[in-house]
Amino acid sequence: MGYQNIYGRIVYPVTTDVGQKDYYEHLNYWHVYYQNTNKLAIPTRDDTLEYLQLKAEEGKLCFCQDKESKSKYRKLELYETQYDWRPEKTGDNKFVGLISPTGEQLLPNCFADVFTQFDAINNKPDFIPVSNGEAWALVSLSIRPIMMTDFRYNAIVPERWGRSLFFVQDKATMKWGAMSVLSPCIKINDKHTFGLIKLETVMPPIADEIYEDELITDESPTFFFMTRSGDRIGILTDFGYSDIIYDSYETDNAKCSFRLIRHDRKRARRADYWHPDGKDLYLNRCRKHICR
Numbered sequence: 390m391g392y393q394n395i396y397g398r399i400v401y402p403v404t405t406d407v408g409q410k411d412y413y414e415h416l417n418y419w420h421v422y423y424q425n426t427n428k429l430a431i432p433t434r435d436d437t438l439e440y441l442q443l444k445a446e447e448g449k450l451c452f453c454q455d456k457e458s459k460s461k462y463r464k465l466e467l468y469e470t471q472y473d474w475r476p477e478k479t480g481d482n483k484f485v486g487l488i489s490p491t492g493e494q495l496l497p498n499c500f501a502d503v504f505t506q507f508d509a510i511n512n513k514p515d516f517i518p519v520s521n522g523e524a525w526a527l528v529s530l531s532i533r534p535i536m537m538t539d540f541r542y543n544a545i546v547p548e549r550w551g552r553s554l555f556f557v558q559d560k561a562t563m564k565w566g567a568m569s570v571l572s573p574c575i576k577i578n579d580k581h582t583f584g585l586i587k588l589e590t591v592m593p594p595i596a597d598e599i600y601e602d603e604l605i606t607d608e609s610p611t612f613f614f615m616t617r618s619g620d621r622i623g624i625l626t627d628f629g630y631s632d633i634i635y636d637s638y639e640t641d642n643a644k645c646s647f648r649l650i651r652h653d654r655k656r657a658r659r660a661d662y663w664h665p666d667g668k669d670l671y672l673n674r675c676r677k678h679i680c681r
Contacts, residue, residue, distance in 0.1 A: 393600070396622055396637050400600035400615050403546055404556055404565050408600075413506040413549055420470045429473035437490050440468040441510075469511065476509040487517070496534055504545070507552065514552045515570055515586045518545035524560055527568075527588065537588055550612055553627055559594035565616075566594035567625055592616070592630040599625065604662065605642045611662060624649070624665050631658075631666045 391411070392401050402408030419427040432440065443450070443465040450462040479486045480498030487496040489509040496503060501522035507514055516527045516537055524540040541560055548554035555568045569591045596616040602624075604611040614625040616633050623633035624647060631649055639648040639657075646661040660667040 395600060395615065395617070398600075398602055398615060398638075400602045402598070403601055403614070404544075404558065404596075404599045409544065409546060412546065416475070416506060416549075417473075427471070430471055432468075432472045432474065432490055436468070436472065440465070440472070440474075441491065443468065444510075474508050474510045476505055476507075478503055478505060495530055496528065504547070506549075507547070512552070514547065516555070516588065518547065518555070525557075527555065529586075548612075551627075554591065555588075556599055557594065562594055564594035564618075565596040565599050566590065567592040567599075567614075567630070569627060591627070592625055596623075596625075596633060604640055604645050606645065607643075611645060613662060613665075624660070626662050626665045628663050629665050631660060 391407075392399050394400075401412070403412055417429060418425045419429060443461055446461065447465060450458050450465065453459075474490055476487050476489045476495055479488045479494070483501065484498045485500045485503050486494060486498035487503045487505065488494055491510070493509075495509065496517065496519070500519040502520035504518040507517075513530060515530060517530055518525050519528050520526075521540045525542040525545045526540045527537040527545065529535045529537055542557045543560040543563060544558040546556040548556070553570050555570075556565055557568055558565050567590075568588050571587055571589045596618055598617045600615040600617070602613055602615050604613065615638075616623045616625050616630065618633040621633050622635055622638070623631040624638060625631075634651065635649045635658075636652045637650045639650065640646070641648075644661065645663075646659065647665070648657040649660055649667075650657045658667050
């Protein structure tokens with residue numbers, strides 16, 4: 390996947406026409422190291438059954454040191470890193486559904502198109518983009534699929550790592566926004582539990598394009614996004630967004646913070662990953678009783 394240098398940042402296009410075509414290109418190759426060029430193998434029915442059996446024994450295989458257990462664990466790692474477990478479309482040209490590698494019907498054959506770029510066994514998302522031939526919407530992958538939005542988007546691009554964000558393009562304005570997967574926290578008999586998973590708008594459709602960027606932390610990269618409108622830019626994270634009014638930004642990787650810079654202002658605005666607009670969004674979320 391090709392990166393671009395935009396406003397002094399090395400970023401990956403997400404919502405551009407080119408970006409949408411290769412944003413998930415890394416999913417086609419072995420999951421063993423970066424920039425791998427070995428194609429994933431397509432599992433047979435026997436492979437699938439053996440993999441599921443090994444997966445069920447994973448907890449035990451991790452701690453056993455006998456030769457047979459080690460062999461099984463190596464085979465499990467091979468299945469997880471070198472095989473393609475994404476679902477496939479079913480149906481015909483007009484009535485499309487979704488089926489998992491194990492043969493489970495994930496979505497009925499009632500759509501014009503269905504998004505397939507995710508791992509149906511290891512990383513099954515809560516919601517999936519579907520099309521009626523004219524627009525896109527989000528549908529749940531529950532036992533009984535439920536439409537979560539109307540067919541009102543020109544395109545939907547799920548964030549490729551945690552898949553907690555969906556980038557949605559408004560059909561009327563052709564601007565991009567973002568929606569997030571949230572689980573409401575409910576208190577029952579003095580105990581807290583999660584309610585039904587739902588969608589929340591993180592950023593309204595205000596961006597011309599969105600690009601993937603990252604903070605290099607000690608543990609692992611923390612991904613965030615550059616938003617652009619005209620010649621101005623902003624930032625977007627799981628926790629909110631800044632106005633798209635800045636000329637550039639600088640990052641402090643250790644603190645996961647930003648300096649949002651406008652050339653017509655003497656002082657840059659301070660923000661961080663959890664408060665991308667510089668305001669205390671955490672308190673706002675606490676008031677809404679939302680658990681991340």
